[in-house]
Amino acid sequence: MTPRANWKGLLKIAEVTCQVALYTAVSTSERIAFHTLNRATGHRVQRRFIDSETGSPVEKADQVKGYETGSRDYVILEPEEIAEAIPETDKILSVSAFIRCDDIDDIYFDKPYYLAPADPHSEESYAVIHEGLRTKNVAALAQTVLFRRLRTVLIRVQGRGMIATTLNFDYEVLPAGKAFEDIPTLKVEGEMVELAEHIIQKKIGHFNPAEFDDRYEAGLAELVKAKLEGKEIQAPRKPQRGKVIDLMTALRDSAALVAKKAASSSSGKSKATAPKEKATPRRRKAS
Template structure:
């Protein structure tokens, strides 16, 4: 059974177009969702909006969105006004440019979707666009209106279709310098770097997502089952985390190099070293 499409419209390249559908490439449907409950009665709680000044509840038909100004005043926006301001959805994903994949900043990439033709009639035109994109070794940059917002879409050939990633706008992306400004420039080398490279070499492999279990979901599922069985839940002991004092010792331990062996190697190295010539 085919998944339900999140969106249906038209893929357009110049005068070539075809009906397409977007399908979410990731799902959160299996996640455990918790509700807020009254501890005393066990009844579910509901959210209630109250006036910040009067403290009185506000009915739904009186709730509107507002943009806060510096003087604690708000520009009130009704749903009708917001709808009117949003660009009209043409239900069209129009490819505006083709660029090398490497030119697209990884930071810009947002939630992924699959883009596929909706019927047999669309398959040929869709296939032409996809095949030409793949042969050129590029990705498509398209514009559309999705979910009430103007969107930029990255189209990458994937299998018989496209992987369509929504892209962040430039103003949404933060400069890496803001996070990395305080990191000092260190010159790493010698045995320290060699040990770190050895550790990485031991852990090299291929990415297998099926090996990574959502430990939070698994623990939460087991907790719910234990509570249903009436069991008393005990907090597991916290793992001991010793403070790393000797970085070199920690690297050697991680690399499987015994301290005694490393010490012996150091002594041997010193014995075989050429003696310094005395000054005449």
């Protein structure tokens, strides 16, 4: 069953147009969700807005947006005024430029969507755009109004389809200088670097998302199951803290452990793949 589209519009590159649809690529709906309950009655509680000065409840009709300009000073914005400030949507995803796929720092990535043809009539033009991006190994930059906000979108090929990732604006990305300014400049060389390079080289691999489990969600699921079955809840053991050792010793121990695991893995594979020796057939005795 085809999922419901989050947005439908027109993908436009110069004079080439294509009706497209955006579909959710990442969802949190499978995560365990909790409700807030009244411990005494077991009933769900409701959230209400309270006036911070009078303590009286404020009904929805009396709630209004306000921008703080100073201590307890606000500019009030009516819903109609906010609506007028939102850019009008023309439902056109207009491509302005093409960039190399690795040209943009992924810190600007916001949320990915699957981009697919909206109807059978658009499949040919979609295929042309897809093949052009794939052949040139580039991504397209486009802008449109998505969900009441003007968004910049990066469109790139993914298998037979395309992914459209909304991008953060420059003012939304905080400069790294503040976080890194206190890191001292240290000169590291010699055996330390060689050991680090050795460990990295031995553990080179490929990203497979199926190999990473969400232990937090799994733990919550087990907790809920145990409560339903009336089982005793056992707190997980806390990992023991290792002894404090110097960096060089830690690197040497790590390199030895990695080498041992690699040798063990290699030995196991060779045993598993080695052809079994054929049994020599017994000769029948002459009668």
